Amino acid sequence: MAEGPSTLESSSQVDNEKSYSYLPQTYWGLDPLHRAFVKMFIRDVLEMDNYPGHPALNVYAYKNHPISRVDLLGWVVRVEEREKLFNYAIDDGTGVIGCTCWKPRVQSTTGKGLIDDNDYSTTGASTSANSAEQEFAEFLASKMQEIKKCVRQLRQPVKLGDLLHVRGRIKSYRGRREVGAAYFHLVVDPTCSTEIRRTMEQLQLYQDFYDVPFQLPRCQEGGDSSEAGVVKSLQDAIANFLSTNSTVLNFEIKELATVDSLMAIVQKARKENDSTINAKQVFSLFTRAVGGLEELGIVYKSDKDNLYVVIDRDATLESSVLDIVRRESQKPKYSESGCHYRHILDCLRTNHRFSGVSPNVVVHILDKLESQSDVISTSENYYIAF
Known part of the structure; x- marks a missing residue:
């Protein structure tokens, strides 16, 4: 393991020009904007920087809010069609951003292509059919209508000058920022009333939420000298240490105890509690802290005893999942x-090397692959590759 610096630069240090602190990754879930589709102006989406300390993740900082998903509305200014997707560029008056919109997955089971409107209709059903058969026929007819609607959307894609509503993840592709759409919908707004209402809503959201830096609860901002508090502080410090030291590919728990900035947390807790901590207790604290990082999907335990691997720096794991x-x-x-x-x-896990990988690690890798458009989620927790 590479030796760490004598001091650990915490992501909670306050910039002289800012009145807020950046959040450690372990606290991102406390900010309601992190997992929400945030209604932002395109200019802000383009200007946001990667969240400090986490350049490998597609998470961006607006103030100190960790933003990964956005909800956009804009006029289509560019249309590119490919075999499995559309590339749209939308403009909301503040900027232009590209949106990757996947085509619906439609497969015909009859070989006839688009089915006539009279197919699967219930008008010719026998009067002697029972209610269950009629309900099934009606259900089948409604499903066929949905399929035909999807096919029509494929044949009549969004055109230049249309108003498009897009929700999806922010990602970078070939050095350009874009949105991988999980949802997109054509908005009919001849009087621009929908656009005006949305703009007014966004201005209010910026004033009430987005421009207000997120503050951690006092119980987590302060120095909790309890054992659980020390473990949490160690967990955050180790996460920051790993993110700021790109040469660290793997480590053993005993090696972390050689980093001065990490041991300073343990020594501080010892002084506040006016007690002594032996080597066995120190090892236990570090083990619990690393276990928390494993649950968060930041590291995983390899097949070698006590060796942990940083997942964002293990290309083999990512390629194996793909x-x-x-x-x-x-x-x-x-x-x-x-x-x-x-x-x-x-x-x-059939590969002995990855036998210790936790479910959260796999979810983290799948989210990263989805942001790179290598896989797509067909529904919650289900994934498919193209």
């Missing part, structure tokens, strides 16, 4: 609905 998704997506069982992340985890 290979599994690609292979399983070819099977009829998963070709439509995709495969669950638990199934991907089971396949991954």
Whole structure:
């Protein structure tokens, strides 16, 4: 393991020009904007920097809010169609950003292409059919209408000058920032009333929420000298240490105790509690702190005893997960609905090297692959590769 610096630069240090502190990754979930589709202006989406200390993640900082998903509304100024997706560029008056919109996955089971409107209708149903048969016929007819609607959308894509509503993850592709759409919808707004109402709503959201820096609860801002508080402080410090030292690919727990900035946290707790801490207790504190990072999907335990690997620096793990998704997506069982992340985890653990990988690690890798457009989630926790 590479030796750490004599002092650890915490992400909570306050910039002289700012009145807020950046959040450690372990506290991102406390900010309601982190997992929400944030209604922002395109200019701000383009100007946001990567969240300090986490350049490998597609998480960006507005004030000190960690933003990964956005909700945008804009006029289409560029249309590019590919085999499986549309690339739209939308303009809301503050900036222009590209949006990757995947085509609906529609497969015909009849070989006739688009089905006539009279197909699967219930008008010719026998009067002697029972109610269950009629309900099934009506259900089947409604599903066929949905399929035909999807096919029409494919044949009549969004055009230049249309107003498009997009929700998705922020990502970078070939050095350009764009949005990988999880949802997109054509908005009919001839009088621009929808756009005006949304702009007014955004201005209010900026004033009430976005421009107000997020503050941690006092119980977490202060120095908690309890054992749980020391473990939490160690967990945050180790996460920051790993993010600021890119040469650290793996480590053992005993090596962390040689980093002065980490041991300073333990010594501070010892002084505040006016007690002594032996080597066994120190090892226990570090073990619990690293266990917390493992649950968060930041590190995983390798097949070697006490050796932990930083997942963002393990290209083999990422490629292995992608290979599994690609292979399983070819099977009829998963070709439509995709495969669950638990199934991907089971396949991954057949490799002895990744036998200690936790479910959160796999979810983290899948989220990263989705942000890179290598895989797409067909529904919650189900993924498929293209």
